[in-house]
Amino acid sequence: MQPSPFNVSIRRGDKHYIFNTFSGKLLQISHKDSEALDQYCNGIEAQISPELLLKLVVYRMLVADGEEEYALLQKRYQSSQQNPRHYAATIVTSLGCNFDCPYCYEAKSPSILTKETQIAFLQLLDEKLPTLNSFSVTWFGGEPLLGKNALLALSDQFIHRCESANVDYSATLITNGYLLDEKTCLQLRERNVYRAQVGLDGPPEIHNRMRPLASGSGSGTFDRIIENLRHAVEYLKISIRVNIDRHNFARAEDLLKILEANGLSGKLMVYLGRLVSIDDGIPTPSAAYHSCCLTNQEFAQIESAFMDTARRYKFAESWLPKSVGTPCTAVRTNEIVLGSKGELYKCWDSVGNPLEVIGHISDYNNCNTRLQKWLKYNPFTDAECRSCFALPVCMGGCAHYAMNPSHYDNRCDTFRYNHRERILAYIEAQEQKAASG
Incomplete structure (x- = not known):
């Protein structure tokens, strides 16, 4: 037996912890057992209990052959990529937007x-339903609530069709939050939209600069979003994404204080998103945003510190990443991104880019050759990915970045860089929970 290539070892005082990214298990052992385990793995006779050895094997921390782990991962990747029982669609109800963010990666148009x-x-869905167990939708834009009538009408059709076919249906909304009034929240909840992501990029003076109204109105957008959040949390599971760069990351805690003052502690989650300058051959605001962006490693450290702060304000919980089959919609055969004019994409980052269209909904069975670049993405052919302990939790990370030489380093999940801090934070949280009974 040998240590798994996906083990992460952490020492804390006289305790030793092993986290395995394949199994997602965390195991605490004594310093004495840790030394005995090292001896055992080096072929030296050691006093190690059969119970501990069994647990190490069950948790995949000791394996017969490291290469078998990669073979199992690859099999799971292929199974997830080609899963015929689940269908997912990201649907752009409006490519237009009521905001004019200077870092936006989309070439928007009012459609x-x-x-x-x-x-x-709906014709496509009807074809797929007889073979499905579940169907999920992400409502996307532009700003999807500008196309709310289409969103609601399609939702009614999805619910009716899925109930008739005995297929589970659920939906998520990605929104700037400006139009998320209470009536809309109720309408969404009644149509199986249970989760919404809302963008807030800092306190008012920061957010209003980074996420202004497209109309040019000087009133700002922050206050209305906060007002909407007060009732939205009663209907939807809300997560706040704070997009950060070198200029605004230091003000993220100020946003947490405002959310706390508005009675939102413990009612929603807050996390950081890293702004990346994307130039995919079309004129977008993002293409000129490069001077402000953090590197992936810089962001990972800022993220780790922020999550500690967010936990203090009750806007985050300590958690360890779970192993995944595939990284995203872009590489899965039974998932698609539908544009507002019927154009089809594989990646969210491609929306609005005619250079990345793979086909049209009117002839969805005949996509062009661009589809294959996504479906052929394989992290196991990348030597750096194969040698990384974090492979099971990211499975190659962002395919869009991985296939772009200038963004290759952006593909990785931040766990690769801040794993020690995140594991320790989880351990401390569990100890505090145990101490409080």
Whole structure:
């Protein structure tokens, strides 16, 4: 037996911890057992209990052959990539937006999801339903609530069709939050939208600069979003994404204080998102945003410190990453991104980019060759990914970045860089929970 290539070892005082990214298990052992385990793995006779050895094997921390672990991971990747029992769609109800963010990666246009596109997608769904166990939708934009009528109408159709076919249906919303009034929250909840991501990039003076109204109104957007959040948390599971760069990351705690003052502690989650300058050959605001962006490693350390702070304000919980089959929609065969005019994409980052269109909903069985670049993505052919302990929790990370030489280093999950801090934070949280009974 030998140590798994996916073990992460952490020492804390006289205790030794092993976290395995494949199994997702965390095991505490004594310093004495740790030394005995090292001897055992080096072929030296050691006093190690059969019970501990069994647990190490069950948790995949000791394996017969490291290469077998990669073979199992690859098999799971292929199974997840080709899963025929689940279908997922990201649907752009409006490529237009009421915000004018200077870092946006989309080339927006004021287009609402057409009726023809809705009918064609329902025909596609009807074809798939007999083979499905579940169907999920992410409502996306632009700003999806600008296309709320289409969102609600399609949702009603999805619910009716899925109930008739005995297929589970659920949905998530990605929104700037400006139009998330209480009536809309109720309408969404009634249509199986249980989660929403809302963007807030700092306290008012920061957020209003980074996420202004497209109309040019000087009133700002922050106060209205906060007002909406007060009732939204009663209907939806809300997560706040704080997009950060070199200029605003230091003000993130100020945002937490404002959320706390508005009675939102413990009612929603807050996390950081890293702004990345993307230039995919079309004119977008993001292409000129490069001077402000943090590197992945810089962001990982800021993220770790922020999560400690967010936990103090009750806007985050300590958790360890789970092993995944595939990283995202882009590489899975049974998932698609539907544009407002019926154009099809594989990646969220491609929305609005005619250079990345893989086909059209009116002829969805005949996609062009661009589809294959996504479906052929394979992290196991990347030597750096294969040698990384974090491979099971990211499975190659962002395929869009991985296939772009100038963004290759951005593909990785931050766990690769801040794993020690995150594991220790989880251990401390568990100890505090145990101490408090």
